[in-house]
Amino acid sequence: MSKPTYVKEYQAITRVLNNYIDGCKQARSSIMKPAFSEQATMFSVDAKGELTGGPIQELFDAIDNPPFRPSPEAQSAIVQVDIVGTAASARIDSNDVSGFSFSDFFHLLKVEGKWTIVSKIYHTHVAP
Template sequence: MSKPTYVDDYALITAALNKYNDGVAQASSAIMKPAFAEVATMFGVENGKLSGGPISSLFDGIDTAFKASPEARAVIARVDIIGTAASARVDTNDASGFCFTDFFHLLKVDGDWTIVSKIYHTHQRP
């Protein structure tokens, strides 16, 4: 029987996203780097202006501005897959005092899912 669904791909995608989640919670870019393509990008809006660029800015921020946060919680809220392309939403609370929503785009290359872009929204504290 053929595999008409994306069960296996879903598991591989969530594994990649959990590398990101674990890296955020542990404030370690080394944990999350394997989930990203070298040419990946990250963008968001900071003070009303477009901010971002190469994914290295995420890694630098995780290593310098974040601290390990055992209270950090993340949920993979959505994953959409079609062929070799996927998108996902991750909501994170209490990561170094931040709450944010990330949207990821992933591509399946040589059987592996890799994050090629991330956009984010940082939620305001009440």
């Protein structure tokens, strides 16, 4: 029995993740929205150590308003993609997105032949 390869799936997932990256750089949720399921969620832990987040619309609202602004100098790297069948997880590290640095963790599912982000959790790094 041969081991499965996921090259085409990896390429499709990175295209989805690049929509997120480009939306962050341009501070435009309209660019990243197609990457997410309408039911997607986003969560993090705030500076007080409390859980914060909810529907992905909260991300879109934040991206389209201050303090977020276009950040053409922002740098992001897709650090990891792990795929098994129709499920995947990925990590993106980003620096200088509107002056913030993040580590984002995504869960994706392949629904009706298309990869979509169903959840995001993230960590905001302390500015140097």
